[in-house]
Each structure stands twice: as structure tokens, then as C-alpha cells.
Amino acid sequence: MSALARIGRFLGDNPVIPLLILLALLVGVLEFMRPGILNERWIGNTVKFAIPLAMLAACQTFTMYTGGIDLSAGVVATVSAFVMATLVPVVGTGPAILLALIPALLIGLVNGIGVAFANVHPLIMSLGTGLIGTGCLQVYQRFVIATGSEVPPFLTWLGTGVTWGFPNSLLIFVPFAALLIYAQSRTGFGRALYAIGSNKEAARLSGVRAWQVYLLLYTLSGLVAGIAGLLYVGLIRAPSLSLVNPLLLPSVAAAVIGGTSIFGGRGSYAGTIVGALILRVLDTLLTLMRMPEGMRVLLFGLIILVVTAIYVRLTDR
Numbered sequence: 001m002s003a004l005a006r007i008g009r010f011l012g013d014n015p016v017i018p019l020l021i022l023l024a025l026l027v028g029v030l031e032f033m034r035p036g037i038l039n040e041r042w043i044g045n046t047v048k049f050a051i052p053l054a055m056l057a058a059c060q061t062f063t064m065y066t067g068g069i070d071l072s073a074g075v076v077a078t079v080s081a082f083v084m085a086t087l088v089p090v091v092g093t094g095p096a097i098l099l100a101l102i103p104a105l106l107i108g109l110v111n112g113i114g115v116a117f118a119n120v121h122p123l124i125m126s127l128g129t130g131l132i133g134t135g136c137l138q139v140y141q142r143f144v145i146a147t148g149s150e151v152p153p154f155l156t157w158l159g160t161g162v163t164w165g166f167p168n169s170l171l172i173f174v175p176f177a178a179l180l181i182y183a184q185s186r187t188g189f190g191r192a193l194y195a196i197g198s199n200k201e202a203a204r205l206s207g208v209r210a211w212q213v214y215l216l217l218y219t220l221s222g223l224v225a226g227i228a229g230l231l232y233v234g235l236i237r238a239p240s241l242s243l244v245n246p247l248l249l250p251s252v253a254a255a256v257i258g259g260t261s262i263f264g265g266r267g268s269y270a271g272t273i274v275g276a277l278i279l280r281v282l283d284t285l286l287t288l289m290r291m292p293e294g295m296r297v298l299l300f301g302l303i304i305l306v307v308t309a310i311y312v313r314l315t316d317r
Helices: 003-013 016-033 040-065 073-091 093-116 122-144 153-160 170-186 188-198 200-205 210-236 245-257 269-288 293-315
Strands: none
Touching: 016 269, 040 073, 040 170, 040 188, 040 210, 040 245, 040 269, 073 093, 073 122, 073 210, 073 245, 093 122, 093 210, 153 210, 170 188, 170 269, 188 200, 188 210, 200 210, 245 269, 245 293, 269 293
């Protein structure tokens, strides 16, 4: 076996490594363009904004394992954040957070029912529930417009605070990421996700009940999106009717750049986390280049396509 073939095989067996190399190269370019930017403050801010994106991308990663997708995640996160902020002045922080997660769970459950029992494609199902959620949120706003909104100090501390140089949001994200990474490879549920994505019929013959997996998967996806929304509103400190919606497509991009196959059966959440960091560094890079908004969007999309194509070429066998 040639050296090039061995390198390709090594990268295929360790797909996170080329992503880490790419991330280091992008950070190096950033430091070259703006010497001194690579400091504790910039790293902290990058991680702060990457964490909600990585959490929302978890919804895409795990649904993609089965060959699906969750296009309602951005709306679910926005609904949870807005409902929580408007309920805090009325019922207090704790009850408001719990009540705000109920619509997230309900939307996720409806997605699971539609995919599991009605055999609706996840893209169509989640797109439809996302639109319904947006409409319900606009109606809800009319009834609470007089009560105002408030982001609890705890969520602000969690979203924007720094302790000993580390963002406080890591207190939530580190155990969250560790749990997902463990679950995807060391639990029956995680193995069932990969099995369904690789070959649904073979998984069924092996005893996997796909309907149960779908119900749990999309309900959990809704819950994770809701939690991501609460964390993001603590970071932004200004609830709105479209708060998390701009993160939807980047969350899909983070999962794909991280090596998750949209056809199912392949990927890892560790790669998605690095993918989210890559997107945040790219965003900083394009900002430093002072690109007009239209050109930034165009280049951002092209870079995502190129990076994804190169990565798949390196790691796919």
C-alpha cells in the first residue's frame, strides 16, 4: 500500500482529523490577516456563538443518521425562546422554562408520528410543522404583546458569561456533547439510528422497530432544539419571532461538513462540533474581508460546498 493510500485510509478511519487540520488552517489565515486576533477574548466569543449552532446541528446530525432531517429545529428553538421570555414576567423563570419546552416536545412528537406512522418524508414533515409553528407563534404574540418579555439573568449569565476564561455555556454543552457522543456509538438507540440509515429493511429484519426509533428521535430533536433556543436567547438577550431561524441552514451545513451523510448511516457528532467551529471561523474571516452581504452569502455557500466535497472525497471509501 502506498503512502498516499495509507494516509487516505487513516483519514477515513479518523474523519475528525482532517476537520481539525482545516480548522487550524483557517485560524492561521485569520491570524495572518489580523495579527493578534487570536486571543482569549476572540476564542471565547467564537465558542459562545458556536455552541448554540452545534446544539441545533445535533438535531440535524442524529436525524441524518436515519436518512432524515429536521427543518423545524430553527422554528422550535425560536418558539421556546419567545414563549419563555414572555412567560417570565408572569410565572417566573423556572416555570417559564418548563412551559417553553412543552411546544418543543409537541412539535418533535408530531414530526415523529408523521414520519413513523404516516410515512411522510422527514423533510416535508418537519418543513410543514415548522410553518405551523411559525403561524402559531405569530398568533401567540398578539395575546402576550402587552405583558412584555424578559430574559432571565441566569440565561444571560449562561449565554454571555465567562468564568476563568471559559464560556459559562460550556457547563451545559460539555455534558450534552459527551452524552450524545456516547449515545451514538455505545447505546442500542444510537446503533439503531445507524442501522435504519444504512438499510431500513435489514434493520427491521434484525428486530429494530423503526416507529419507536422515529418517535423517540424526533421528540428528542424537538427537546434539544428548545434547549438550544433558550441558550441562544441568553446569548442574544433579545427575543424575536425569527430569533434562531438564521441558524437553520448553518446547522445543516455544520452536520454535513462534519461528515454526516444526508443519505444516512454515517457520521459523528464530534465532527459536527468541529463543523460548527469551522463555520464560525469562516464567518469571522469573511467579515474581516469586508465583503458586501450578498457576496458574503455567496462565498459562504461556495466555501461550504467546496469543503464538503473535499472532505467527502478524502474520507469516503
